[in-house]
Amino acid sequence: MIQFIKHLVRFVIFASAQALVFNQLEIDYGIQFMIYPLFIFLLPYDLNIFLSLLISFLFGLTIDSISNTYGLHASSAVLIAYIRPHIFKLFEPRDSYDPGIELSLQTMEFRWVISVFSLLLLIHHFWFFLLEIFKFNELLFVFQKTILSLPFSIVICILIQTIFLRKTKMK
Amino acid sequence: MRKLFAFFRRFQVFLLFIGLQSLALYIYFSFMSFPKTQVLTSTNIVTGKILLVKNDVTKLFNLSNSNLKLQRENIKLRQKNPISFIQITRNTVKIDDTLFHQQYEYIPATVINSTFDKRNNYFTLNVGSLQGIERNMGVFSDAGVVGVVHFVSKHFAIVKSVLTADINIDVMIEGTDAFGLLKWDGTHARFGQISGISNDLRIKKWRKVVTRGGSGLFPKGIPVGKVYNISSIEGQPLWDVTILFSEDYRKIQRVYVIKNFLKTEQEKIESLIPEDIIE
Numbered sequence: 001m002i003q004f005i006k007h008l009v010r011f012v013i014f015a016s017a018q019a020l021v022f023n024q025l026e027i028d029y030g031i032q033f034m035i036y037p038l039f040i041f042l043l044p045y046d047l048n049i050f051l052s053l054l055i056s057f058l059f060g061l062t063i064d065s066i067s068n069t070y071g072l073h074a075s076s077a078v079l080i081a082y083i084r085p086h087i088f089k090l091f092e093p094r095d096s097y098d099p100g101i102e103l104s105l106q107t108m109e110f111r112w113v114i115s116v117f118s119l120l121l122l123i124h125h126f127w128f129f130l131l132e133i134f135k136f137n138e139l140l141f142v143f144q145k146t147i148l149s150l151p152f153s154i155v156i157c158i159l160i161q162t163i164f165l166r167k168t169k170m171k
Numbered sequence: 172m173r174k175l176f177a178f179f180r181r182f183q184v185f186l187l188f189i190g191l192q193s194l195a196l197y198i199y200f201s202f203m204s205f206p207k208t209q210v211l212t213s214t215n216i217v218t219g220k221i222l223l224v225k226n227d228v229t230k231l232f233n234l235s236n237s238n239l240k241l242q243r244e245n246i247k248l249r250q251k252n253p254i255s256f257i258q259i260t261r262n263t264v265k266i267d268d269t270l271f272h273q274q275y276e277y278i279p280a281t282v283i284n285s286t287f288d289k290r291n292n293y294f295t296l297n298v299g300s301l302q303g304i305e306r307n308m309g310v311f312s313d314a315g316v317v318g319v320v321h322f323v324s325k326h327f328a329i330v331k332s333v334l335t336a337d338i339n340i341d342v343m344i345e346g347t348d349a350f351g352l353l354k355w356d357g358t359h360a361r362f363g364q365i366s367g368i369s370n371d372l373r374i375k376k377w378r379k380v381v382t383r384g385g386s387g388l389f390p391k392g393i394p395v396g397k398v399y400n401i402s403s404i405e406g407q408p409l410w411d412v413t414i415l416f417s418e419d420y421r422k423i424q425r426v427y428v429i430k431n432f433l434k435t436e437q438e439k440i441e442s443l444i445p446e447d448i449i450e
Contacts, residue, residue: 020225026288026421030358049184057191064198066218068284068293068329071199075192082188131199133290133357141357 007043011059014039019066022156030129030145034153036063036073037124038160040081041117045088045103049081056081069132076128080120091116105161113161118154125149219327222295226283230424237424244313275390277427278302280310285332287360287421292334294318298428299326309388309429315418316340316382316395317426328428333395334360334420341386342395344412345379347372351412353395360420362399365412372410374401380414387434 014036022033040056060074067073088103091112097103105113129145179186230237280302284295298304300323310317310330318332319340331338334355342365343350351367368374378398384391396414404411431437 016221020221023286024229026286030288032288050187053184053187053191057195060195066221067286068295069199069289070202071195071197075195075199078188078191078195082184082192131196138357 003044010039010042011055011062015059015062015066019063023063023067029148030141031152032145032149033156034121034125034128034149035156035160036060036077037080037121037153038117038157040077040084041120042102042104042165043081043084045085045097046099049085052081052084053078072128072131075131076124079127080124083123084120087116087119104165105158106165113158114154117157118150121150121153121157122146125153216324216326219295219324222284223297226281226297230281233422233424236422240313240425274431274433276430276432278304278430280304280328280426280428282330282423282426283327285420285423287334290357291336292332292420293321294330294332294423294426296320296328296330296426296428297326299324299328301325303430304328304428307388308431310426311389311393311429312418312423312426314394315416316389316393317418317420317423319388320428330426332420333363333416340389340395341383342380343383344368344374344398345381347374347378349374350383350385361416363396363414363416365414366409368410368412370403370408370410374398374410374412376401387431387437389429 018034018036022035025033036059039059040052043052043055056077057074060077061071063073064070088097093112098107101107103113103116125146126142129142129149133142133145278298280296280298282294283297286292294310294317296304296310304320304323306320306322308320310320316333318330318335318338321329321331323329333340333353334357336355336357338353338355340353341350342353344365349368349372351365354364354366356364365380376398380395380397382389382391382393382395394417396416398412399415400413402411402413403409
Protein backbone atom coordinates (compact mmCIF):
# COMPACT_ATOMS: atom_id res chain seq x y z
CA MET A 1 0.00 0.00 0.00
CA ILE A 2 2.78 2.39 0.95
CA GLN A 3 4.52 1.40 -2.27
CA PHE A 4 1.35 2.18 -4.20
CA ILE A 5 0.95 5.64 -2.66
CA LYS A 6 4.63 6.37 -3.18
CA HIS A 7 4.41 5.61 -6.87
CA LEU A 8 1.13 7.50 -7.21
CA VAL A 9 2.75 10.60 -5.72
CA ARG A 10 5.71 10.16 -8.04
CA PHE A 11 3.32 9.82 -10.99
CA VAL A 12 1.80 13.20 -10.23
CA ILE A 13 5.10 14.92 -9.45
CA PHE A 14 6.97 13.59 -12.48
CA ALA A 15 4.11 14.27 -14.89
CA SER A 16 3.58 17.83 -13.72
CA ALA A 17 7.31 18.55 -13.50
CA GLN A 18 7.83 17.31 -17.05
CA ALA A 19 4.84 19.08 -18.55
CA LEU A 20 4.90 22.33 -16.61
CA VAL A 21 8.59 22.87 -15.95
CA PHE A 22 10.91 20.85 -18.15
CA ASN A 23 8.87 21.13 -21.33
CA GLN A 24 8.99 24.90 -20.90
CA LEU A 25 12.78 24.99 -20.70
CA GLU A 26 13.63 25.44 -24.30
CA ILE A 27 17.12 25.93 -25.56
CA ASP A 28 17.93 26.16 -29.23
CA TYR A 29 19.48 23.37 -31.32
CA GLY A 30 16.54 21.15 -30.40
CA ILE A 31 17.68 20.27 -26.89
CA GLN A 32 14.90 18.97 -24.66
CA PHE A 33 15.00 17.81 -21.08
CA MET A 34 13.23 14.54 -20.40
CA ILE A 35 12.81 13.46 -16.81
CA TYR A 36 9.74 11.29 -17.03
CA PRO A 37 11.57 8.14 -18.21
CA LEU A 38 13.02 8.13 -14.70
CA PHE A 39 9.55 7.39 -13.32
CA ILE A 40 9.23 4.32 -15.52
CA PHE A 41 12.77 3.30 -14.70
CA LEU A 42 11.99 3.49 -10.96
CA LEU A 43 8.86 1.33 -11.10
CA PRO A 44 9.47 -1.90 -9.14
CA TYR A 45 11.47 -4.16 -11.44
CA ASP A 46 9.35 -7.23 -10.61
CA LEU A 47 6.11 -5.38 -11.34
CA ASN A 48 3.73 -7.22 -13.65
CA ILE A 49 4.58 -6.10 -17.17
CA PHE A 50 0.91 -5.61 -18.09
CA LEU A 51 0.55 -3.21 -15.23
CA SER A 52 3.72 -1.33 -16.05
CA LEU A 53 2.69 -1.01 -19.71
CA LEU A 54 -0.71 0.39 -18.73
CA ILE A 55 0.75 2.74 -16.14
CA SER A 56 3.29 4.05 -18.63
CA PHE A 57 0.61 4.56 -21.25
CA LEU A 58 -1.54 6.58 -18.84
CA PHE A 59 1.51 8.45 -17.65
CA GLY A 60 2.54 9.43 -21.16
CA LEU A 61 -0.99 10.42 -22.04
CA THR A 62 -1.17 12.71 -19.00
CA ILE A 63 1.94 14.57 -20.13
CA ASP A 64 0.64 14.68 -23.70
CA SER A 65 -2.65 16.24 -22.74
CA ILE A 66 -0.96 19.10 -20.92
CA SER A 67 1.77 19.82 -23.44
CA ASN A 68 -0.18 19.38 -26.70
CA THR A 69 1.85 16.51 -28.11
CA TYR A 70 -1.03 14.05 -28.62
CA GLY A 71 0.31 10.55 -28.06
CA LEU A 72 3.99 11.25 -28.63
CA HIS A 73 5.02 10.84 -25.01
CA ALA A 74 2.56 7.97 -24.55
CA SER A 75 4.11 6.05 -27.42
CA SER A 76 7.67 6.53 -26.17
CA ALA A 77 6.70 5.71 -22.59
CA VAL A 78 5.05 2.45 -23.62
CA LEU A 79 8.09 1.56 -25.69
CA ILE A 80 10.54 1.91 -22.82
CA ALA A 81 8.18 0.17 -20.40
CA TYR A 82 8.20 -2.77 -22.79
CA ILE A 83 11.95 -2.76 -23.28
CA ARG A 84 12.81 -2.17 -19.61
CA PRO A 85 12.67 -5.80 -18.37
CA HIS A 86 14.81 -6.92 -21.30
CA ILE A 87 17.48 -4.36 -20.53
CA PHE A 88 17.40 -5.25 -16.84
CA LYS A 89 17.95 -8.86 -17.80
CA LEU A 90 20.77 -7.89 -20.11
CA PHE A 91 22.65 -6.07 -17.35
CA GLU A 92 21.73 -8.49 -14.56
CA PRO A 93 24.54 -8.87 -12.01
CA ARG A 94 25.94 -12.34 -11.32
CA ASP A 95 23.83 -13.00 -8.22
CA SER A 96 20.66 -11.42 -9.76
CA TYR A 97 18.68 -8.59 -8.19
CA ASP A 98 17.59 -8.68 -4.57
CA PRO A 99 13.81 -9.15 -4.45
CA GLY A 100 11.74 -6.12 -3.54
CA ILE A 101 14.59 -3.69 -3.93
CA GLU A 102 14.26 -0.43 -5.84
CA LEU A 103 16.77 -0.27 -8.66
CA SER A 104 18.19 3.20 -8.29
CA LEU A 105 21.41 4.99 -7.59
CA GLN A 106 21.03 4.22 -3.88
CA THR A 107 20.91 0.47 -4.23
CA MET A 108 22.94 -0.23 -7.35
CA GLU A 109 26.39 0.67 -8.54
CA PHE A 110 26.88 3.95 -10.31
CA ARG A 111 28.18 2.22 -13.43
CA TRP A 112 25.14 -0.05 -13.61
CA VAL A 113 22.71 2.86 -13.30
CA ILE A 114 24.54 4.96 -15.88
CA SER A 115 24.72 2.21 -18.48
CA VAL A 116 21.17 0.89 -18.05
CA PHE A 117 19.60 4.28 -17.78
CA SER A 118 21.42 5.83 -20.71
CA LEU A 119 20.56 2.89 -22.93
CA LEU A 120 16.87 3.31 -22.02
CA LEU A 121 17.05 7.03 -22.57
CA LEU A 122 18.82 6.63 -25.90
CA ILE A 123 16.04 4.36 -27.17
CA HIS A 124 13.42 6.67 -25.76
CA HIS A 125 14.92 9.84 -27.25
CA PHE A 126 15.51 8.30 -30.65
CA TRP A 127 11.96 6.99 -30.87
CA PHE A 128 10.50 10.25 -29.60
CA PHE A 129 12.33 12.51 -32.02
CA LEU A 130 11.85 10.09 -34.90
CA LEU A 131 8.08 10.26 -34.39
CA GLU A 132 8.09 13.97 -33.74
CA ILE A 133 9.88 14.85 -36.96
CA PHE A 134 8.73 11.87 -39.02
CA LYS A 135 10.53 12.70 -42.21
CA PHE A 136 13.31 10.55 -43.55
CA ASN A 137 15.05 13.41 -45.28
CA GLU A 138 15.46 15.04 -41.87
CA LEU A 139 16.99 11.97 -40.27
CA LEU A 140 20.15 13.90 -39.52
CA PHE A 141 18.11 16.37 -37.49
CA VAL A 142 16.68 13.43 -35.51
CA PHE A 143 20.20 12.26 -34.67
CA GLN A 144 21.25 15.77 -33.74
CA LYS A 145 18.33 16.21 -31.37
CA THR A 146 18.86 12.78 -29.83
CA ILE A 147 22.59 13.16 -29.29
CA LEU A 148 22.34 16.70 -27.94
CA SER A 149 19.41 16.07 -25.59
CA LEU A 150 20.74 12.82 -24.18
CA PRO A 151 23.51 14.18 -21.89
CA PHE A 152 21.21 16.87 -20.50
CA SER A 153 18.48 14.36 -19.64
CA ILE A 154 20.95 11.93 -18.08
CA VAL A 155 22.56 14.59 -15.89
CA ILE A 156 19.20 15.92 -14.71
CA CYS A 157 17.89 12.44 -13.92
CA ILE A 158 21.03 11.46 -12.01
CA LEU A 159 20.79 14.69 -10.04
CA ILE A 160 17.14 14.00 -9.21
CA GLN A 161 18.07 10.54 -8.01
CA THR A 162 20.88 11.76 -5.77
CA ILE A 163 18.91 14.65 -4.31
CA PHE A 164 15.39 13.35 -3.86
CA LEU A 165 15.64 9.61 -3.45
CA ARG A 166 17.89 9.50 -0.43
CA LYS A 167 15.15 8.71 2.09
CA THR A 168 14.03 5.50 0.46
CA LYS A 169 17.49 4.03 0.88
CA MET A 170 17.97 0.66 2.54
CA LYS A 171 14.76 -0.65 4.02
CA MET B 172 -8.65 -23.18 -31.51
CA ARG B 173 -6.49 -24.26 -28.63
CA LYS B 174 -3.44 -23.35 -30.63
CA LEU B 175 -4.83 -19.90 -31.14
CA PHE B 176 -5.28 -19.44 -27.40
CA ALA B 177 -1.81 -20.79 -26.82
CA PHE B 178 -0.51 -18.28 -29.30
CA PHE B 179 -2.27 -15.45 -27.54
CA ARG B 180 -0.99 -16.58 -24.17
CA ARG B 181 2.54 -16.82 -25.42
CA PHE B 182 2.58 -13.39 -26.99
CA GLN B 183 0.17 -11.62 -24.64
CA VAL B 184 2.75 -9.09 -23.42
CA PHE B 185 3.81 -8.28 -26.93
CA LEU B 186 0.21 -7.99 -28.09
CA LEU B 187 -0.64 -5.57 -25.29
CA PHE B 188 2.45 -3.57 -26.18
CA ILE B 189 1.44 -3.45 -29.82
CA GLY B 190 -2.10 -2.50 -28.84
CA LEU B 191 -1.09 0.39 -26.63
CA GLN B 192 1.58 1.52 -29.05
CA SER B 193 -0.83 1.62 -31.97
CA LEU B 194 -3.40 3.44 -29.86
CA ALA B 195 -0.82 6.10 -29.02
CA LEU B 196 0.31 6.37 -32.63
CA TYR B 197 -3.29 6.51 -33.80
CA ILE B 198 -3.94 9.47 -31.52
CA TYR B 199 -0.75 11.14 -32.66
CA PHE B 200 -1.26 10.76 -36.39
CA SER B 201 -4.97 11.46 -36.35
CA PHE B 202 -4.18 14.73 -34.64
CA MET B 203 -1.45 15.55 -37.12
CA SER B 204 -3.82 15.18 -40.03
CA PHE B 205 -7.17 16.16 -38.60
CA PRO B 206 -8.26 17.50 -35.23
CA LYS B 207 -10.44 14.73 -33.89
CA THR B 208 -8.95 14.20 -30.47
CA GLN B 209 -10.23 17.27 -28.69
CA VAL B 210 -10.41 15.38 -25.40
CA LEU B 211 -6.67 14.91 -25.17
CA THR B 212 -5.55 18.44 -25.82
CA SER B 213 -5.12 21.48 -23.71
CA THR B 214 -8.44 22.83 -24.98
CA ASN B 215 -9.78 20.23 -22.58
CA ILE B 216 -11.18 21.94 -19.48
CA VAL B 217 -8.98 20.18 -16.90
CA THR B 218 -5.61 20.68 -18.53
CA GLY B 219 -6.74 24.10 -19.68
CA LYS B 220 -7.28 25.08 -16.05
CA ILE B 221 -3.84 23.75 -15.12
CA LEU B 222 -2.26 25.84 -17.86
CA LEU B 223 -4.22 28.93 -16.77
CA VAL B 224 -2.78 28.61 -13.27
CA LYS B 225 0.69 28.11 -14.73
CA ASN B 226 0.26 31.20 -16.86
CA ASP B 227 -0.92 33.20 -13.85
CA VAL B 228 2.40 32.41 -12.22
CA THR B 229 4.70 32.88 -15.19
CA LYS B 230 3.11 35.89 -16.88
CA LEU B 231 4.44 38.17 -14.15
CA PHE B 232 8.00 37.41 -15.19
CA ASN B 233 7.36 39.11 -18.50
CA LEU B 234 5.17 41.86 -17.15
CA SER B 235 7.50 44.78 -17.71
CA ASN B 236 8.32 43.56 -21.18
CA SER B 237 4.68 43.21 -22.19
CA ASN B 238 3.89 46.59 -20.72
CA LEU B 239 6.59 48.12 -22.84
CA LYS B 240 5.17 46.47 -25.93
CA LEU B 241 1.65 47.66 -25.17
CA GLN B 242 2.92 51.15 -24.55
CA ARG B 243 4.71 51.19 -27.86
CA GLU B 244 1.58 50.05 -29.61
CA ASN B 245 -0.48 52.67 -27.80
CA ILE B 246 1.87 55.38 -29.03
CA LYS B 247 1.49 54.10 -32.55
CA LEU B 248 -2.29 54.19 -32.30
CA ARG B 249 -2.35 57.55 -30.57
CA GLN B 250 -0.44 59.04 -33.43
CA LYS B 251 -3.24 58.01 -35.74
CA ASN B 252 -5.87 59.54 -33.47
CA PRO B 253 -7.45 62.73 -34.91
CA ILE B 254 -6.45 64.60 -31.74
CA SER B 255 -2.83 64.40 -32.66
CA PHE B 256 -3.37 65.99 -36.06
CA ILE B 257 -3.53 69.69 -36.67
CA GLN B 258 -6.61 70.58 -38.57
CA ILE B 259 -5.70 72.47 -41.73
CA THR B 260 -8.98 73.04 -43.49
CA ARG B 261 -11.84 74.33 -41.40
CA ASN B 262 -14.73 73.89 -43.73
CA THR B 263 -15.48 70.28 -42.88
CA VAL B 264 -18.57 68.55 -44.04
CA LYS B 265 -20.17 65.91 -41.92
CA ILE B 266 -20.46 62.68 -43.86
CA ASP B 267 -22.36 59.69 -42.65
CA ASP B 268 -19.67 57.34 -43.72
CA THR B 269 -20.85 54.46 -45.82
CA LEU B 270 -17.68 54.27 -47.83
CA PHE B 271 -15.90 52.22 -45.25
CA HIS B 272 -17.34 49.00 -43.98
CA GLN B 273 -15.57 47.34 -41.13
CA GLN B 274 -14.05 44.16 -42.47
CA TYR B 275 -11.83 42.98 -39.64
CA GLU B 276 -12.40 42.82 -35.92
CA TYR B 277 -9.67 41.93 -33.44
CA ILE B 278 -10.14 39.88 -30.32
CA PRO B 279 -7.34 40.18 -27.74
CA ALA B 280 -5.98 36.96 -26.23
CA THR B 281 -3.13 35.67 -24.11
CA VAL B 282 -0.89 32.75 -25.02
CA ILE B 283 -1.04 30.42 -22.02
CA ASN B 284 1.05 27.60 -23.41
CA SER B 285 3.54 27.53 -26.22
CA THR B 286 6.54 25.65 -27.53
CA PHE B 287 9.09 26.55 -30.15
CA ASP B 288 11.53 23.67 -30.39
CA LYS B 289 9.25 20.89 -31.62
CA ARG B 290 8.93 20.14 -35.31
CA ASN B 291 5.37 21.46 -35.22
CA ASN B 292 4.53 23.98 -32.55
CA TYR B 293 1.05 24.80 -31.28
CA PHE B 294 0.07 27.66 -28.97
CA THR B 295 -2.85 27.57 -26.55
CA LEU B 296 -4.90 30.76 -26.14
CA ASN B 297 -7.20 31.67 -23.27
CA VAL B 298 -10.14 32.49 -25.53
CA GLY B 299 -12.63 30.09 -27.04
CA SER B 300 -15.95 29.79 -28.80
CA LEU B 301 -17.61 31.84 -26.04
CA GLN B 302 -15.54 34.81 -27.18
CA GLY B 303 -16.48 34.14 -30.79
CA ILE B 304 -13.34 32.33 -31.88
CA GLU B 305 -13.79 29.95 -34.79
CA ARG B 306 -11.59 27.56 -36.67
CA ASN B 307 -9.31 29.07 -39.34
CA MET B 308 -9.10 32.55 -37.91
CA GLY B 309 -5.79 34.36 -38.25
CA VAL B 310 -3.74 35.27 -35.18
CA PHE B 311 -1.12 38.01 -34.97
CA SER B 312 0.74 39.98 -32.35
CA ASP B 313 1.93 43.56 -32.30
CA ALA B 314 5.18 42.54 -33.99
CA GLY B 315 3.93 40.12 -36.60
CA VAL B 316 1.83 37.21 -37.73
CA VAL B 317 1.52 34.25 -35.34
CA GLY B 318 -0.60 31.53 -36.87
CA VAL B 319 -4.05 30.18 -37.60
CA VAL B 320 -6.61 28.86 -35.11
CA HIS B 321 -6.55 25.09 -35.43
CA PHE B 322 -9.36 24.19 -33.12
CA VAL B 323 -11.53 25.65 -30.46
CA SER B 324 -13.29 24.57 -27.29
CA LYS B 325 -15.57 26.61 -25.08
CA HIS B 326 -12.83 28.48 -23.24
CA PHE B 327 -9.61 27.74 -25.12
CA ALA B 328 -8.23 27.71 -28.61
CA ILE B 329 -5.21 26.03 -30.14
CA VAL B 330 -3.24 27.94 -32.72
CA LYS B 331 -1.21 26.26 -35.38
CA SER B 332 1.75 28.61 -35.26
CA VAL B 333 4.09 29.88 -37.94
CA LEU B 334 6.58 27.39 -36.52
CA THR B 335 4.97 24.39 -38.21
CA ALA B 336 6.06 22.67 -41.38
CA ASP B 337 3.05 23.50 -43.53
CA ILE B 338 1.62 26.73 -42.19
CA ASN B 339 1.35 28.07 -45.77
CA ILE B 340 0.35 31.64 -45.07
CA ASP B 341 0.58 33.64 -48.28
CA VAL B 342 3.12 36.40 -47.90
CA MET B 343 4.70 38.93 -50.19
CA ILE B 344 7.94 40.83 -50.26
CA GLU B 345 7.28 44.54 -50.10
CA GLY B 346 8.53 46.56 -53.03
CA THR B 347 8.90 43.65 -55.40
CA ASP B 348 5.34 42.35 -55.14
CA ALA B 349 6.69 38.82 -55.29
CA PHE B 350 4.57 36.45 -53.31
CA GLY B 351 4.93 32.92 -51.99
CA LEU B 352 3.98 30.62 -49.16
CA LEU B 353 5.50 30.75 -45.70
CA LYS B 354 7.25 27.57 -44.49
CA TRP B 355 9.35 26.56 -41.51
CA ASP B 356 12.17 24.02 -41.64
CA GLY B 357 12.20 23.30 -37.91
CA THR B 358 15.73 24.42 -37.13
CA HIS B 359 15.53 27.83 -35.53
CA ALA B 360 12.59 29.73 -34.08
CA ARG B 361 13.75 33.03 -35.57
CA PHE B 362 14.12 32.00 -39.21
CA GLY B 363 11.51 30.88 -41.71
CA GLN B 364 11.37 30.24 -45.44
CA ILE B 365 9.27 31.41 -48.34
CA SER B 366 8.67 28.97 -51.15
CA GLY B 367 7.51 29.63 -54.67
CA ILE B 368 9.37 32.83 -55.52
CA SER B 369 10.53 32.74 -59.12
CA ASN B 370 14.24 33.46 -59.56
CA ASP B 371 13.83 36.00 -62.32
CA LEU B 372 12.67 38.49 -59.70
CA ARG B 373 15.32 40.61 -58.06
CA ILE B 374 15.06 40.49 -54.31
CA LYS B 375 17.09 42.61 -51.96
CA LYS B 376 18.20 41.69 -48.50
CA TRP B 377 16.36 43.21 -45.52
CA ARG B 378 13.24 43.92 -47.57
CA LYS B 379 10.14 43.70 -45.42
CA VAL B 380 7.91 40.66 -45.77
CA VAL B 381 4.21 41.16 -45.08
CA THR B 382 1.01 39.15 -45.43
CA ARG B 383 -0.69 39.28 -48.79
CA GLY B 384 -4.21 38.97 -47.46
CA GLY B 385 -5.33 36.65 -50.20
CA SER B 386 -6.95 33.86 -48.25
CA GLY B 387 -9.00 36.15 -46.05
CA LEU B 388 -7.25 35.01 -42.89
CA PHE B 389 -5.14 38.12 -42.48
CA PRO B 390 -5.57 41.68 -43.62
CA LYS B 391 -3.00 42.83 -46.12
CA GLY B 392 0.23 44.16 -44.74
CA ILE B 393 0.67 42.51 -41.35
CA PRO B 394 4.44 42.22 -40.85
CA VAL B 395 6.02 38.78 -40.99
CA GLY B 396 9.72 39.47 -41.07
CA LYS B 397 12.60 40.58 -43.23
CA VAL B 398 14.47 38.86 -46.03
CA TYR B 399 17.60 37.46 -44.46
CA ASN B 400 19.22 35.32 -47.10
CA ILE B 401 18.58 34.41 -50.71
CA SER B 402 20.03 31.40 -52.47
CA SER B 403 19.08 29.54 -55.58
CA ILE B 404 17.64 26.04 -55.54
CA GLU B 405 19.46 23.71 -57.85
CA GLY B 406 17.36 22.45 -60.73
CA GLN B 407 14.41 24.73 -60.04
CA PRO B 408 13.74 28.23 -61.26
CA LEU B 409 13.01 29.36 -57.72
CA TRP B 410 14.72 31.32 -54.97
CA ASP B 411 15.21 29.79 -51.56
CA VAL B 412 14.38 32.82 -49.42
CA THR B 413 15.16 32.74 -45.70
CA ILE B 414 13.45 35.37 -43.57
CA LEU B 415 14.06 36.64 -40.08
CA PHE B 416 10.74 36.72 -38.22
CA SER B 417 9.88 40.07 -36.73
CA GLU B 418 8.20 38.39 -33.76
CA ASP B 419 10.27 36.36 -31.34
CA TYR B 420 8.00 33.35 -30.89
CA ARG B 421 10.01 32.22 -27.90
CA LYS B 422 8.65 35.06 -25.79
CA ILE B 423 5.19 35.57 -27.24
CA GLN B 424 2.41 36.53 -24.83
CA ARG B 425 -0.23 38.94 -26.11
CA VAL B 426 -1.90 38.21 -29.42
CA TYR B 427 -4.98 39.25 -31.39
CA VAL B 428 -7.37 36.94 -33.19
CA ILE B 429 -8.75 38.26 -36.45
CA LYS B 430 -12.42 38.05 -37.26
CA ASN B 431 -13.10 38.69 -40.92
CA PHE B 432 -16.67 39.75 -41.57
CA LEU B 433 -16.39 39.19 -45.31
CA LYS B 434 -14.76 35.78 -45.18
CA THR B 435 -17.86 33.76 -45.98
CA GLU B 436 -18.62 36.08 -48.84
CA GLN B 437 -15.12 35.64 -50.23
CA GLU B 438 -15.28 31.87 -49.85
CA LYS B 439 -18.64 31.77 -51.50
CA ILE B 440 -17.55 33.67 -54.56
CA GLU B 441 -14.27 31.78 -54.80
CA SER B 442 -16.11 28.49 -54.77
CA LEU B 443 -17.62 29.53 -58.09
CA ILE B 444 -14.21 29.20 -59.77
CA PRO B 445 -14.46 26.00 -61.84
CA GLU B 446 -12.20 23.22 -60.59
CA ASP B 447 -9.37 22.15 -62.86
CA ILE B 448 -10.21 19.04 -64.77
CA ILE B 449 -7.70 16.39 -63.79
CA GLU B 450 -6.59 14.29 -66.71
